[in-house]
Every structure is written in structure tokens, then in C-alpha cells.
Amino acid sequence: ETGVTQSPTHLIKTRGQQVTLRCSSQSGHNTVSWYQQALGQGPQFIFQYYREEENGRGNFPPRFSGLQFPNYSSELNVNALELDDSALYLCASSWTGGLGDTQYFGPGTRLTVL
Amino acid sequence: QKEVEQDPGPLSVPEGAIVSLNCTYSNSAFQYFMWYRQYSRKGPELLMYTYSSGNKEDGRFTAQVDKSSKYISLFIRDSQPSDSATYLCAMGGEGSNYQLIWGAGTKLIIKP
Numbered sequence: 001e002t003g004v005t006q007s008p009t010h011l012i013k014t015r016g017q018q019v020t021l022r023c024s025s026q027s028g029h030n031t032v033s034w035y036q037q038a039l040g041q042g043p044q045f046i047f048q049y050y051r052e053e054e055n056g057r058g059n060f061p062p063r064f065s066g067l068q069f070p071n072y073s074s075e076l077n078v079n080a081l082e083l084d085d086s087a088l089y090l091c092a093s094s095w096t097g098g099l100g101d102t103q104y105f106g107p108g109t110r111l112t113v114l
Numbered sequence: 115q116k117e118v119e120q121d122p123g124p125l126s127v128p129e130g131a132i133v134s135l136n137c138t139y140s141n142s143a144f145q146y147f148m149w150y151r152q153y154s155r156k157g158p159e160l161l162m163y164t165y166s167s168g169n170k171e172d173g174r175f176t177a178q179v180d181k182s183s184k185y186i187s188l189f190i191r192d193s194q195p196s197d198s199a200t201y202l203c204a205m206g207g208e209g210s211n212y213q214l215i216w217g218a219g220t221k222l223i224i225k226p
Binding site for chain 2: 090
């Protein structure tokens with residue numbers, strides 16, 4: 001078991017709504033990364049935060065935004081939900097965020113958009 | 115064509131068999147290569163990490179990277195039912211702006 005937790009476990013929203021997903025990183029980890037994993041696919045990198053600043057972003061539109069707080073918690077916000085946003089959202093924490101640094105994943109939040 | 119290709123399976127083998135899982139990739143600038151295991155309703159867990167090329171062994175697991183062929187492999191010896199999971203390859207480097215690019219995952223089933 002990693003020390004990374006996510007809430008809620010499951011969420012159902014309607015197209016056009018907004019959603020906030022939460023992650024609690026392992027204590028001491030300065031970096032949190034968020035991924036979207038569609039059914040039957042590998043995770044896709046959304047963005048990474050290092051010490052509360054965005055430190056890299058994947059090919060996702062600006063309606064995907066995030067925050068990282070000093071207490072090792074973070075949020076992923078998605079505005080104007082679309083049907084294709086239905087997926088498992090994973091957060092992963094690590095010390096530095098470098099590719100050679102082990103990422104510890106949470107169990108994910110399953111988002112369904114109707 | 116995807117940057118990282120991985121056969122989704124499922125791959126079903128009897129307990130005790132040697133399992134071979136593979137990924138191919140197209141970006142020659144990748145230097146970091148990982149294998150993750152994901153159980154149902156869980157997040158991925160790092161199994162093996164290799165920088166650049168070569169082999170790495172950890173217990174029953176061996177990871178191989180062949181950069182000339184742009185091909186990576188994960189071997190599992192003496193496979194156990196508890197190894198049943200989805201195995202994801204992930205890789206990256208300068209060519210991906212140091213972001214991880216993931217395969218779609220291979221579902222592995224070990225039959226007792």
C-alpha cells in the first residue's frame with residue numbers, strides 16, 4: 001500500500017458540470033502528477049506540480065487545472081465536463097518528479113460523465 | 115501510429131510458466147524505461163526501471179531494453195496466480211519533454 005490517497009472513489013457528473021478531485025500525497029513528496037486513464041488504455045499525463053507550481057503539462061485543454069497545497073494535498077479541477085472526460089483519474093507523488101524518480105500512485109477516482 | 119505499442123492481450127498462461135511481455139516504441143530519444151503492474155481497482159505500481167539499455171533483474175522479474183530495435187521486454191519466471199494483473203510499459207526522455215508515455219497495458223492471467 002502506498003501512502004497516496006484519493007477522494008472520492010467514484011463520481012457521476014453531467015455534461016457541462018464542473019468537478020474537483022482530491023489527492024493526498026506521501027509525506028515529504030514535493031511533486032504530484034495527475035493522469036487520465038481511459039478504459040483499456042494506459043495513463044495519459046495531464047500535468048505535474050512541484051512545490052505548488054505547475055511544472056509540466058500534457059496535451060490537455062485549459063479546462064483541466066490543478067492546485068497543490070503545502071500540506072501535501074492537491075486538487076484536479078475539470079470545467080465544462082465532456083462525455084470523453086469519463087475515465088479513471090490517478091494522482092502520483094514523488095520526491096523530485098524526475099523520470100528516474102519512483103512515482104507512487106493512488107487508487108484513482110472513477111469519473112463518469114453522463 | 116502510437117508512440118508506444120503494447121499488445122492488450124489477454125495473455126493466459128499456466129502457473130509456473132515463463133511470461134514474456136513486450137512493448138515497441140518509435141522515439142529514439144527515450145532513455146527511461148519502466149514496467150508497472152496494475153491490479154483491478156488499484157493504481158499502477160512500479161516493478162522495474164531501466165535507464166538507457168541493457169538488462170535488469172529483480173527476483174523473478176527481468177527487464178530488457180534493446181534500443182537498436184526500439185523494443186523492451188519484461189520476463190516473469192515461475193509465474194504465480196498473484197501475478198495476474200495488467201502490465202503497463204512506460205517510457206520517456208528528451209523526446210517526450212521528460213513526460214512518461216505509456217503503453218495500453220497487457221492483461222495477464224495466470225491459471226492455477
